[in-house]
Amino acid sequence: MSDKSFVGSPRWSPGSTGAPRAELIEFLERAGRASPARDAAERWFDVVPLRQGQRVIDAGCGIGLMLPRFARAVGSSGHVVGLDHAEDLLERARERVHAEALDAVVELRGGDINRMDFPAGTFDIATTERVLMHQEDPTATLRELRRIVKPGGFVVAVEPDLRCCRLDGNVDLEAIQLMLERLVKGVRNPSVGSELYRRMHEAGLVERKLVPVSAIITRAEDLHFLRLRETSRKLVEDGLLSQERMLGALAGLEESSREGTLACFVGYFIAVGRVPEAL
Numbered sequence: 001m002s003d004k005s006f007v008g009s010p011r012w013s014p015g016s017t018g019a020p021r022a023e024l025i026e027f028l029e030r031a032g033r034a035s036p037a038r039d040a041a042e043r044w045f046d047v048v049p050l051r052q053g054q055r056v057i058d059a060g061c062g063i064g065l066m067l068p069r070f071a072r073a074v075g076s077s078g079h080v081v082g083l084d085h086a087e088d089l090l091e092r093a094r095e096r097v098h099a100e101a102l103d104a105v106v107e108l109r110g111g112d113i114n115r116m117d118f119p120a121g122t123f124d125i126a127t128t129e130r131v132l133m134h135q136e137d138p139t140a141t142l143r144e145l146r147r148i149v150k151p152g153g154f155v156v157a158v159e160p161d162l163r164c165c166r167l168d169g170n171v172d173l174e175a176i177q178l179m180l181e182r183l184v185k186g187v188r189n190p191s192v193g194s195e196l197y198r199r200m201h202e203a204g205l206v207e208r209k210l211v212p213v214s215a216i217i218t219r220a221e222d223l224h225f226l227r228l229r230e231t232s233r234k235l236v237e238d239g240l241l242s243q244e245r246m247l248g249a250l251a252g253l254e255e256s257s258r259e260g261t262l263a264c265f266v267g268y269f270i271a272v273g274r275v276p277e278a279l
């Protein structure tokens with residue numbers, strides 16, 4: 001990646017040497033336990049009609065946080081595939097599935113979600129979470145998900161709109177705003193959450209629904225998924241923020257959180273579209 005400001009998506013490459021992998025796994029575990037990912041995981045089951053006996057794929061399953069829930073929902077007569085191109089993340093998913101004795105229902109596979117090795121119409125539901133934000137062409141990825149789902153089945157995408165992230169508190173708001181802008185700049189498709197209604201249309205999906213799962217975060221520790229420390233270091237490296245101001249702004253977040261004045265709004269969406277019935 002030649003553009004130095006592009007700090008986000010490359011770390012999701014298979015075997016990326018950018019971020020230490022143990023740190024990446026810990027990042028995913030923590031992000032999954034906090035809003036908005038946790039809220040979206042809960043809402044998913046209200047929005048998508050997943051039933052016993054169905055076949056579902058979690059495309060870009062990462063460390064597989066959702067796989068046990070899918071496996072329990074489809075039961076022993078169903079089948080769940082977790083697919084990811086990062087072998088070490090899949091290994092973590094494998095451990096999780098094994099710990100819950102769900103190996104008979106869940107199959108873990110390496111692969112690229114843009115070119116999957118499944119015949120057309122293999123699944124009832126294809127779902128993906130925080131993956132389209134990192135793809136070169138999210139609409140093309142949605143088309144590939146559509147291809148592997150049978151007519152009448154569903155494609156589901158859960159993604160943020162990082163441009164819909166607003167933070168207030170007794171903090172250096174200007175410095176925090178710079179960090180948020182840097183985060184947006186570092187992700188390939190920072191607004192893909194809001195674009196899903198249109199992109200699903202372009203991918204040929206019908207009966208689309210875009211459900212906001214927006215979170216208000218009031219504890220500094222729950223802002224971990226915004227990676228403000230990482231983005232602020234880049235701002236200091238580029239001479240856009242002094243080290244002192246960066247440290248002051250980050251400390252201010254903690255203080256604002258302790259005194260109860262911090263509120264951060266994050267735009268997060270679940271989009272569902274149906275594969276048209278064959279003519």
Ligand SMILES: C[S@@+](CC[C@H](N)C(=O)[O-])C[C@H]1O[C@@H](n2cnc3c(N)ncnc32)[C@H](O)[C@@H]1O
Pocket residue numbers: 012013014028032059060061062063064065066083084085086089111112113114128129130131134
């Ligand atoms: C933010 S993580 C998603 C986290 C996941 N939903 C979970 O619960 O752990 C993005 C994931 O997408 C995977 N990924 C990104 N691009 C991919 C591609 N083209 N093919 C397969 N996996 C991909 C990454 O390896 C990573 O595991």
